[in-house]
Amino acid sequence: MFVFRVLNTVPYTNRAGAKDLVASIHSFFTSNILVGLAVLISWKQFGGTPIECMVPLDFTNAWVQYSNNYCWAQPTYFIPFTAPLVEEITPADVVVDGMARGNGEPRIVKKGGEKVSYYQWMSFFLLFEAACFRLPCFIWKYFASQSGMQVGEILRVSSDENNAVPLVKKANITALCIHLKGVLRFQKRLKLKNIVPHKFLRFLNIKYSAYYVTFIYFVAKLAFLGNVILQSKLLTHYMLPTEKQSRFGFDMWKNIFWGNGGNETWRENGVFPRVTLCDFQPKKNIVMTWQS
Template sequence: MDKIIGVIGGVPQSKSRNDDDFSDRLNHRYTTAIFVVFAIVVSTKQYVGEPINCWVPAHFTGNHEEYTNNYCWIRNTYYLPFEEYIPKEHEDDKRQMIPYYQWIPMILLVQALLFYMPCMVWRTMNGRSGIDVNNIVEAGETFQNTEKAENREQTLRYMTKQMDRYLSSQREMKTGCTVSLKHCLSRTCCMFCGRRFGNYLVTLYIFVKLLYIINVVGQLFALNAFLGQDFNLYGIEVLSALAKGEDWTASPRFPRVTMCDFKVRRLGNVQRYTVQCVLPINLFNEKIYLFIWFWMVFTATMSCISLLTWAMRCAFKTDRHRYIKKHLRLMEKLERDSDKQLAQKFVDKYLRQDGTFVMRLVGHNTNAITVTEFVCSLWDSYRAKPLNERNEPNDSSEV
């Protein structure tokens, strides 16, 4: 799906990127692909098959019937339960018009684009951080899949060098009481955000996850404007009908049988007709949007869980310390008390929030061995630095 969006946007992708987690890919990759496939299915039915068939008077010829079908398809139909009488010409307010079925393919494509938009924000903005997160993750995947020791060591050195270059680029900063206070606050509560505070990537990632949630929840309610009938409650009503043993397909949202009014001019007179039409296309639309409702609820749930998980991981310093020290202990890097004290500075002053975040992202897309080797390689690089290069970064670079 990334390739399709890349071609449309004029930026072809050689392969799928994995600089995020599963819930993000659930939104921008799998959901986008599902909507595009559904749009193709509905479009095929509309333009290859017969989306509407109207029951016309007996004296209508073939051309009259074709005209009626085309007119009612273009001008919309309205839903009318069989137990209700047909409204008179002046009773327009009693007609429940169905204006959306012609636009379903376009609506699906717009939905697909909206699900991809937060991903575009993430990839555009994280590229301005000074580090190619996707490049680091891809190198981690290469390290994981490479068996030759020499190649693995070369890949690990590359990852360490790139990460160290990014972290070190934030250390050439001015000093000052105000700056120091901002750094203290940024470590604990992300009150100040940017590269200079070591939390640019973390803040951006949390913001993008918020965009995913706003998008999926917003779409559930926005569909009310297009489909009407409280679409945000659609799945709940279907489950309720199934529990009661009722016919859940008898819904005014996607009616199979509708009514259509039109006028024909004959010899100076205007003849009004009301015909009954069947919309086979709504059989597809109903199943598609029922699936979409449950899929969007599932996606929203996964996105909320992911947001809370990442927010807690990044917000609490103790969790960051626990994560990094766990990997250092696996390689017996914290045997001495001096190393344990140095590990505190390693997390707080060297890695900071962005460094730990990249480590977690590598871990999400590879395995525990890869991220452990990566953490320990950075640790060895940090220990080898002169003491004056281990000091806490100040504040002068761009946000």
């Protein structure tokens, strides 16, 4: 109920402004879902405990709070559960004046992993996505209204339930015809008298043409398609590991739902991991690694 109350306060999410199915899915349903998810995530991040670190038992409450804040502010990294956290390497000998120097003794070093930095920005990213899904409808409403043709009012009157009454239907048809005739008469007058409102920026004269509304309609539809491609690319680049960003991440999602050779979860692929690692160095000058 809290989420619905929040959505009702957002001006562009409280009602569906388009009758077209694709436009409704993009600008109303998807935007509402994304805004609702952003509200839920923000509630947890800013009003709760977004991360809980596994710390030694001798840590005080202040150290635990500091560890949580530090690991939340810093990008953590992920290493698969089946992979070791450290590895043994043998450094190569350094050649000085033609002679090899160095004992070449193996040493233990900490392995690096895939950085996970999107959890902190997820609520803002979802709001950005909601705005992108809403943008094509804003393009259509704003630029279509520049033609002088009240497209929204035409659609509202045409789909009025009272049109089932013959007298109301006749009155609405008459009003629509008068409005459309006036708009087309104005455009025809400009064409016959060869009037060019914009002398220098001639591309602005397109809104005085008869095909302007149709042109904006196709631009809005292309914006829907471009938004889907952009969102897929952003999600792939922003969330998936580097080596799994091919084919817009479709292989990655296939492995999540159907498994790669049997079963693959976040423990192996690192997509939305629930346990990550954070390097933390206290004042004792001893590097410690906590699981967050």
